[in-house]
Amino acid sequence: MDRVSPAARRPEARRSTVVSLFEHAARRAAGSRGAAQAQAPLAARGSVRTLAVTSGKGGVGKTVVTANLAVALARRGLRVLLIDADLGLANVDTLFGLQPRATLRQVVAGDCTLEDVVLEGPAGIAVVPASSGFADMARLADPSVAWLVDRLGDFARGFDVALVDTAAGISPAVLDFVRAADEKLVVVTPEPTSLTDAYAMIKVLATRHGERGVDVLVNQARSEPEAARSYAQLRAVSERFLALAPRLCGVLPYDPEVREAIRRQQPLFALAPRAPMSLALDALSKALVERWRHAMQDPGAGAQERRR
Ligand SMILES: Nc1ncnc2c1ncn2[C@@H]1O[C@H](COP(=O)(O)OP(=O)(O)OP(=O)(O)O)[C@@H](O)[C@H]1O
Numbered sequence: 518m519d520r521v522s523p524a525a526r527r528p529e530a531r532r533s534t535v536v537s538l539f540e541h542a543a544r545r546a547a548g549s550r551g552a553a554q555a556q557a558p559l560a561a562r563g564s565v566r567t568l569a570v571t572s573g574k575g576g577v578g579k580t581v582v583t584a585n586l587a588v589a590l591a592r593r594g595l596r597v598l599l600i601d602a603d604l605g606l607a608n609v610d611t612l613f614g615l616q617p618r619a620t621l622r623q624v625v626a627g628d629c630t631l632e633d634v635v636l637e638g639p640a641g642i643a644v645v646p647a648s649s650g651f652a653d654m655a656r657l658a659d660p661s662v663a664w665l666v667d668r669l670g671d672f673a674r675g676f677d678v679a680l681v682d683t684a685a686g687i688s689p690a691v692l693d694f695v696r697a698a699d700e701k702l703v704v705v706t707p708e709p710t711s712l713t714d715a716y717a718m719i720k721v722l723a724t725r726h727g728e729r730g731v732d733v734l735v736n737q738a739r740s741e742p743e744a745a746r747s748y749a750q751l752r753a754v755s756e757r758f759l760a761l762a763p764r765l766c767g768v769l770p771y772d773p774e775v776r777e778a779i780r781r782q783q784p785l786f787a788l789a790p791r792a793p794m795s796l797a798l799d800a801l802s803k804a805l806v807e808r809w810r811h812a813m814q815d816p817g818a819g820a821q822e823r824r825r
């Protein structure tokens with residue numbers, strides 16, 4: 518698809534409808550959570566945190582981590598939006614056994630709106646599904662990507678947090694989604710190829726786009742020392758060649774229950790709430806919420822941390 522979506526030519530036309538309908542979806546999502554889990558939302562209104570999950574190398578666990586982290590955050594009482602931004606090979610909906618009525622492809626074509634495609638997922642998360650196997654979406658032209666990023670940004674405002682699952686690699690579309698997010702999380706595994714590709718992503722973000730505040734999440738770690746070594750290698754090479762130190766955001770273990778949850782198309786928390794990966798994701802969600810609360814109370818502190 519090499520044209521700007523028709524809707525892009527009238528950018529304000531649907532904005533108020535999108536925001537109000539989406540707020541409705543958010544309220545419904547919040548209402549479906551159990552009372553025991555409900556807590557005060559992160560912020561009263563209008564301060565959504567956006568977090569893009571990316572990698573460099575494919576198959577490291579971005580989708581599994583993003584989707585299950587979305588559930589973990591919803592279980593903490595947050596209103597969560599999960600956006601599938603792997604435009605060519607989307608699979609967030611498959612992961613949770615959801616049946617999309619339509620996807621971002623129809624939104625880009627101008628055939629429907631974001632509120633038409635949003636689905637209710639586990640724990641009341643709102644899911645924006647994308648399409649899989651359409652070359653036009655995999656090669657979406659820059660203006661259409663920019664338009665989509667913009668619309669999704671508007672759309673996210675009725676939520677506490679929006680998680681964006683990107684495709685692998687350093688394509689312009691991936692970089693656009695990553696750059697638009699408040700926080701950029703680069704998933705790595707301890708494999709050397711994953712680390713070199715993650716470095717490539719960090720390098721492009723820093724040198725081409727001036728983005729220096731990147732977090733690293735080590736996934737599929739077989740041990741703490743192995744994860745620490747992987748992060749140390751990535752940090753050392755980033756410090757040496759880019760003069761920046763990505764933060765370690767967390768370590769997630771290799772856990773066979775992950776495959777089983779995917780096979781059953783269930784969130785990991787539903788299948789194995791006490792599995793090591795569930796506990797680690799829950800801890801990660803807690804750490805992120807604390808970080809966001811801190812950043813909102815003292816915005817200067819967040820900026821200082823990012824400059825480190
Ligand atoms: N912590 C984990 N423990 C065990 N297996 C895992 C873990 N994380 C991911 N996997 C395995 O890795 C596979 C790939 O995961 P996923 O699809 O989330 O990767 P991805 O980075 O999104 O891939 P792509 O780049 O193709 O989008 C999963 O099917 C699962 O089998």
Ligand SMILES: [Mg+2]
Nearest residue numbers: 579580603683
């Ligand atoms: Mg994926």
